[in-house]
Amino acid sequence: MNKKIKGLIREEKNLVKILLEVQKEIGYLPKEIMEYISKEKNIPLSKVYRIATFYKAFSLTPKGKFHIKVCSGTACHVRGSENLLNFLCKYTGSEPGKISKDGKYSIEKVNCLGVCAIGPVAVINGKYYGKLNQLKLKKLLEKIENEDKERERI
Amino acid sequence: MKIKNVKEFEEFKRNIAKRKKDIVISVSSGTCGLAKGAEEVFEALKKEIEINGLEKKIEIKATGCHGFCQYEPTVVIKKNDLEVILINVNEKDSKKIIESALRRKKSYTPKEIKEFVSKQKRILLENNKYVDPKNIEDYIAIGGYTSLSKALNMEGKEIVEIVKKSGLRGRGGAGFPTGKKWDMCRNQKSDKKYIICNADEGDPGAYMNRALLEGNPHLIIEGMIIGAYAIGADEGIIYVRSEYPLAVKNLEIAIKQAEEYGFLGENILSSGFNFKLKIFEGAGAFVCGEETALISSIEGFAGEPRLRPPYPAEKGLYGKPTNINNVETWANVPFIIAYGWKWFSSIGTGKSKGTKIFSLVGKVKNTGLVEVPFGTTLREVIYEIGGGIKDGKFKAVQIGGPSGGCIPEKSLDKKLDYEEISESGAIMGSGGLIVMDEKTCVVDVAKYFTNFLRYESCGKCNSCREGLNQMYAILDRITKGKGKLEDLTLLEELGEYIKKASLCGLGKTAPNPVLTTLKYFKNEYLAHIKEKKCPAGVCKELIEYSIEKEKCVGCGKCNEVCSTGAIDLENYKIEKEKCIKCGACYEVCKKGAITIK
Incomplete structure (x- = not known):
């Protein structure tokens, strides 16, 4: 836990805000930090857990090297996002809310990213990709993997 | 720089007008634009301007979404009264674009956009084309904050009356008269009042608020300041969902600039009115679109709706009178003040x-x-x-x-x-x-919404929490060909019960997708139940993929994407035992040779 988070936990009263910052900083809510918040703020751990599981922005598991959000908004749904998600689970060996065994991929199924006109949409590490189908997504992932290997080699 | 009073503001506006360059190029850079390469287009155009030393003549800006999402990236060139709209722009075209911008003597709108805007009346969205959301002076240049300056010269009561007469209703969904809502909150006696902008746009498939927040944040901020002044609130909160990172970023910049220029803070334009504005990032819960749940969420709790009355106008955030309006509602306010209630009520x-x-x-x-x-x-x-x-x-x-x-x-x-x-x-x-x-299955869509809502139900009311789960289970078995005829009556009964017995808007309306599809598309339900068929070809358990020999050109793409090796190219067959019905072959076949039965 870094100083920034400790300072925030000390000063901020609002539990939702604290958890949002931790989520942004670390990428998920580790059990130890939730326990620390509970002690520091004198809030029962069950209540911290309740907030952490009530809101969608929080994750209790760490993110993979490539975090892929698949939009499952209505417009994406009618254009085949469900097939995209199934493919992704198969391809990465992961599933929504979980990290793949090699730690490379994590998948998140999100309600709506609000870019409905170019659906189905996926976001890989913050970058948006529209009008996808299974083949395009497969090629995209292969490209990203290759670029990553290249970077590691250098 | 801080603008201290109305006189200084008027002078500032004149100065801005003088600074205007001959040609202004706007690159639509909302989230959808960026996804399709707007940033690259912007950089290429900027470079081209620099190479040719045209910085003094041409201004380039990255604006919010222009709303032509289908044709992104789009670029708008404004040359005095001429306006040229370019669609599906590629970064490689930058040289051509700059050259033609210099030469051009006629306006041009592609026929796709002409068709698209023909019947529209773009009041709120229009300025997205001209305003760089990261630059407050752009907003002031198109008349921004002039309504605020006008409003601060009026009585709060007068403003509420104008909004009442205009007929403006809440754009969040229910359509409650905005002026009436403001009046309720204004009439409360309290040492502290709040106003909130509900920017927790959670409806899957809706993104108009995102476009306004990203593209023209000052419009919303100005509306809120006017509202706060009319109601007598000195603190405002914009509750925006964290799934909109660009909206959050642009709002942060906009609030900071509005503070610097003196439109937010103490003694705004020497009127004696103080107002501060903050952002609260929603953590992702659909139910928080409901007013009382949203308030709970800001207070740091789980977003569960509360019983009304008391209404937020009486007892809202931290127990103080609170007025909540949707993004689009707030965005209308500066226009109503600028052009009057008669103008507004003449539209619609x-x-x-x-x-x-x-x-x-x-x-x-x-x-x-x-x-x-x-x-x-x-x-x-x-x-x-x-x-x-x-x-x-x-x-x-x-x-x-x-x-x-x-x-x-x-x-x-x-x-x-x-x-x-x-x-x-x-x-x-x-x-x-x-x-x-016809390729969308309405039963599947009803199931989709019910699934969405059963996860988004906060769980407070039994009817919504358990009822939706039961409705989902029934719909699920129908889409799998295991439904019974009695299921349809059961769905109707359950729907009516959930509507009556739930506390908030989420539960009260949750059965609508199922009830309306049952009302209008009963035959499609019956096909799933009686014939065990999905007429739209969507429900996996009820369909089969096959290859139409006559249409197949033998390109082998389907075989390439098939992850289970189910495609027998030689015999134009898909092996049933191996097929997992992922639809990859169907998506990839350009000849339409893969068919669904």
Whole structure:
């Protein structure tokens, strides 16, 4: 836990805000930090857990090297996002809310990213990709993997 | 720099006008634009301007979404009175674009955009084309904050009256009269009052608020300051969902700039009025679109709705009188103050005044943001603005998100008006219009919404929490060919019960997608139950993929994407035992040789 988070936990009263910052900083809510918040703020751990599981922005598991959000908004749904998600689970060996065994991929199924006109949409590490189908997504992932290997080699 | 009073403000505006360059190029850089390469286009154009030393002549800016989402990246060139709109722009075209911008003597709008904007009345969205959301001076240049300056010279009561007379109603969905809401909060006696902007746009398939927040944040901020002054609140909060990172970023910049220029803070334009504004990032819960749940969430609790009354206007955030309006509602306020209530109420129909932004998406030719006067018919929006169905036949349009309903062909002449839409069993909602064609299964869509809502139900009311789970289970078995005829009556009964017994808007409207599809598309349900068939070819358990020999050209693409090796190319067959019905071959076949039965 870094100083920034400790300072925030000390000063901020609002539990939702604290958890949002931790989520942004670390990428998920580790059990130890939730326990620390509970002690520091004198809030029962069950209540911290309740907030952490009530809101969608929080994750209790760490993110993979490539975090892929698949939009499952209505417009994406009618254009085949469900097939995209199934493919992704198969391809990465992961599933929504979980990290793949090699730690490379994590998948998140999100309600709506609000870019409905170019659906189905996926976001890989913050970058948006529209009008996808299974083949395009497969090629995209292969490209990203290759670029990553290249970077590691250098 | 801080603008201290109205006189200084007027002078500042004159100075800005003088600084205007001959040619202004706007690159649509909302989230959808960026996804399609707007940033690269912007950089290439900027470089081209620099190479040719045209910085003094040409101004380039990255604006918010222009609403032509289908044709992103789009670029608008403004040269005095000329306006040129370019669509599907590629970074490689930058040289050509700059050259033609210099030469051009005529306006130009591509025919796709002409069709798309023909029946629109773009009041709220129009300025997205001209304003760099990261630059407050751009907003001031188009007349921004002039309404605020005007409003601060009026009595709060006077402003409330204007808003009342204008007929403005809440754009979040329910359509409550805004002026009446303001009046309730204004009349409360309290040492502290709050105003909130509900920017927790959670309806899947709706993104008009995102476009306004990203593209023209000062419009919302100005509306809020005017509202706060009229109501007597000194603190405001914008509750924006964290799934909109660009909106959050642009709002942060906008608030900071408004503070620097003296539109937020102490003694605004020497009026004696103080107002501060903050952002609260929502952590992702659909139910937080409901006022009381939103308040709980800001207070740091789980977003569970509370019983009303007391209404937030009486006892809201931290127990103080609070006025909550939707993004689009706030965005209308500066226009009403600028042009008057008579102008505003002359637009629209019956009891629904002004314009409404819809996000037209799904299986329609032109997708994007559509702003039309109330009273426009669904047919006009889908066929004239949207250009009709992409390829295939219209089946239904889903309006109002998960709380709304599916409207069939025969009701397409209904006017977009709060009352008329309610009569059809749907609701106006926040403005998502999802068009469905014959390849969309309405049972699947009803199941999709019910699944969405059962996860988003906060769990407080038994009827909503358990009822939706049961409805989902029934729909699930119908889509798997295991439904019974009695299931349909059961769905109707359950739906009515959930509507009656739930506390908040989420539960009260949750059965709408199921009830409206049952009302208008019963035959499709019956096909799933009696014939064990999905006429749209969507429900996996009820379909089979096959190859049509006559259409197949033998390119082998289907075989390439098939992950289970189910395709027998030689015999034009798909092996049933191996096929997992992922649809990859269907998506990839350009010849239409893969068919669904």
